[in-house]
Amino acid sequence: MTRPLRADAARNRRLLLAAAADEFAERGLDASIADIARRAGIGKGTVFRHFATKEDLIAAIVLDRVEVLIETGDHLLEAEDSGEALLEFLSVAAEQRQQRDLSFLQGASGGNAEVSRVQARLQETIDALVGRARDQGAVRDDVTGTDLFLLMCAPNYVAGYAPGAPPDLWRRYLAIIFDGLRPQGAHPLPHPAPRL
Known part of the structure; x- marks a missing residue:
């Protein structure tokens, strides 16, 4: 059984994950642990006390983001x-x-068993x-x-092609996508849904 983190350790972990997410967003996978630690205002040793490897840090960021979506989805199941x-x-x-688009971190954490478990839970x-x-x-009826x-990443992906677009342009494309999910006026889909 894992013990809960002390308040200061939990705070350091939150600062570290936020700094790491910012650093990865700016520098991609080339972000260094030293730069992440500096950005978080902590020492490199503190980073390694929380995460043994850079891959563990990446997995923690992915887990945090996926868990937010799971909590949101589980709550919305009651709507x-x-x-x-x-x-x-x-x-x-x-x-x-x-x-903060960190979707590229998904691939970097693909071998992590906990990430795989949580992503399967998100799919459920x-x-x-x-x-x-x-x-x-x-x-x-044919939407899976x-x-x-x-489709979750599609609105931002499409809006990203419009230079100088307002930051909420993704809402337009989400509305178009969601209209395509509605049964009114639906036509048969040309291909079955893929299996992931």
Whole structure:
């Protein structure tokens, strides 16, 4: 059983993860532990007390971000309007990416067993959100959780191609995507959903 962190250790960990996320966002995977420690205002030794390797630090950032989405999704499973809940979930995912796009860290943490476990848990939450929305007729019958998982990054990705665009342009593309998920006017899809 792991003991909870002391208040100062928990604070250092939060500062460290925020600094690491900023550093990775600016420098990519080339970000150094020394620069991350400097940015967090702590020593390199403190970084290694929390995370034995750079890969462990990357995994912790990914885990934090995925766990926010799981908590959001689990909470939204209780919402009365499953369509609005699904749209809210996609909005939270897009806002998270808008604040700091660290999607490239997913690949770098791919071999981490805990990241794999938590990502599978996220997929279960998304499947449940989509299942409820399908059952209530809020989305088309042929939309799957995998479809939604793959579409989560699309609004920001598309908006990123518009130079000088307002930071909330992703909302336009999310609305277009979500309209495509609705059953009204839906046409058969040309290909089945992929398996991940």
